Amino acid sequence: MCNHQVFRTMRFPVNSRQMHKQAGFASILLILLIGLALTTLVIGMVTSVRSLQDSSLTTHAQTQAQIKSAIGYQALSGLLETLNATQIDQIDNGEIKDGTTLTATYKKVTTDCPAEAGGTQYFCYDITAKSGGASSVVRAIYTEITTGGGAFDGSIFAGGLEVGHERNLQGNQTIQVGDAGKGSGIVKGNGNNYYTVEDFLDGTGFTVKPYQPTTFLTAEELRPSSNYIFYANGKCAKNNLYGASIYNTETEPVTCSSISGITVSGSGASKKWTIDAASSAIPAGVLWFEGEVDINLKSSRDLVNTIIATGDMQVITTNQGGAGKAYAPYHYYLESSTDLTTKKARICGSSATGIPTQYCDTTGTLKTIDTERTKISNILFFSDKIITFEVKNNSPMSLYGNIMGIGGGGGTSSSGKFNGTGVINIKGNLTFTGKGVTKLNGHVNVILNNGSSGGSATPAQKVMTLSGLRYM
Known part of the structure; x- marks a missing residue:
């Protein structure tokens, strides 16, 4: 009964066979639409990947171009x-x-x-x-x-000047003096009194000016312009030399023992080079040292060289009954009374020993001192640290050329020291640009004289x- 009733109440759609056909076509359309969407998505992804590849290649190329x-x-x-x-x-x-x-x-x-x-x-x-x-x-x-x-006028004491007594320092130069930390640039030896500029000017012959900051080249910057190089590790090199052997770079090694007149003592940080000015075998040219240097002046023979050191320098005369003299190469040409042939030999050497190319031509003749390379021949002594002068009463010291110390850190550290019981005559510029006070003890007399025309210019460097x- 129940089944019959159900059968009687059921209704079949009109044209039911055609309705089934439309449902199948719709499914196909749906599948096609999904496939088309997937195809579009794939094409879009491929295009995007290609675009990213192109962008990556472009970025890489730009980066490479910038590098x-x-x-x-x-x-x-x-x-x-x-x-x-x-x-x-x-x-x-x-x-x-x-x-x-x-x-x-x-x-x-x-x-x-x-x-x-x-x-x-x-x-x-x-x-x-x-x-x-x-x-x-x-x-x-x-x-x-x-x-x-470059060129400078007179002497410089950047860290101030301490004198032992009123007549300790004399001369005819213009000098620049910095503040010695005592209310004045010029301090009396006991450290408690000082001179005003007016006091010091009285009867000294100087024109005193405040120090104007000045920068000079360092020893390291002068090394490429040197001729004989002595390194702290015990190795040596020759440079800027013309002759039987031509040396053009500062790294061309030679044995240190082949450079006569110079000895070394100590090792490591305590290593010290010593120059015996009496040796006739000291070569002509610029001697450059990494470390400390002692220079022993003798009355038996004049020193004619430029000496440059990265460490402390000490210039000494011993009891010998005569003056120890030292000349910068160009000042030897200007000041020495010897004949021209002898001058040329001392300044330029020879093709057999090596001719300094900075200030001599290949024939061993001094060049005109008008270039930065040639001006190094105006330097007598140069130190990155402190220069000390030790003079004996019966062995005065006569120095011709520019003496330059750029060290001395201030406090208890001096830039320059003058010790002993004698006279030191300097014809040239005495220049200490460190922060330390330059000290003259009470028993040494220093006389500063103007150098000859053309002798005051020191090397500058254009960079x-x-x-x-x-x-x-």
């Missing part, structure tokens, strides 16, 4: 820093290569470069590098600056530096 332009900048800077402004002014463009492979090109920029101002000249270059389809341009702006002393850098 190459930076390498080109470093290479160009290395070239320009060895040249002066006149030489750089002649460089318009060029290529930078790693072997035969082109790294970058450079070209001088003139229309968008800072104008010369206050004596400062600018040089601008665009460094261009390419990688793939990308390129990178770096604009570098260089300027030349001068470091070092090409970067003043601006940007990507274009």
Whole structure:
């Protein structure tokens, strides 16, 4: 009954067979739509991947171009820093290569470069590098600056001056004096009294001025311009020498024992070099020392050299009944009464012993002292630290040339010391630019005289530096 009733109440759709056909077609359409969507999604993903690949390649190429332009900048800077402004002014463009492979090109920029101002000249270059389809341009702006002393007028005591008595220091120079920390730049030997500038001027012959900060080259900066180099590790080298053997770099090794007249004692930090001025075998030229140096002056023979040291320097005369004399090479030419042939031999040596190329030509003739390299021949003694002079009463000391100490850290550390019981005559500039006080004990007399014309100039150094850098 129940089944019959159910059967009777059921209703079958009209055209039921066609309705089943439409339902199948809809399913197919749905599947096609899903497939189309998936296809579109896949195509989009492939396109996106390709775009990312292109972007990655472009970024990589741009990065490589920037790296190459930076390498080109470093290479160009290395070239320009060895040249002066006149030489750089002649460089318009060029290529930078790693072997035969082109790294970058450079070209001088003139229309968008800072104008010369206050004596400062600018040089601008665009460094261009390419990688793939990308390129990178770096604009570098260089300027030349001068470091070092050049010429200076008179003597300098930057850390102040301590004198033993009123007549301890005499002469006819202009001297610059810094503050000695006692309310004045010039302090009396007991440290409790001091002279005003007016007091010190009275009867001394000096013109005294406040110290104006001055920068000189260091011993290390002068090393490339030296001739005989003595390193702290016991090794030696020759440089800037012409003759039977030609030495052009400061790293060309020689045995130290082959350089006569110089001995060494101690080891490590206590190592000390000693120069025996009486030795006729001391070579002509600039002697450069890493560490401390003692210079023993003798009346039997004049010293004619430039001596440079990174450490303390001590200049000594012993009891010998005569004056110990030392000349900077150019001052020997100006001051010595010996004949010209002898002067040339002492200043320039010979082709057999080696001719200093900084201030002598290949024939052993002194050059005109008008370049930075030749001016080193105006220096007699130079130290990065303290210079001490020890003189005996019957053995005065006569020094011709510029004496320069740039050390002395202040406090109890002096820049220069004058000890003994005799007279020290200096014709040239006595220059101490350290913070320490220069001290003259009460029994030594120092006489400072103006040097000859042209003898006051000391080396300066022109350096090409970067003043601006940007990507274009």
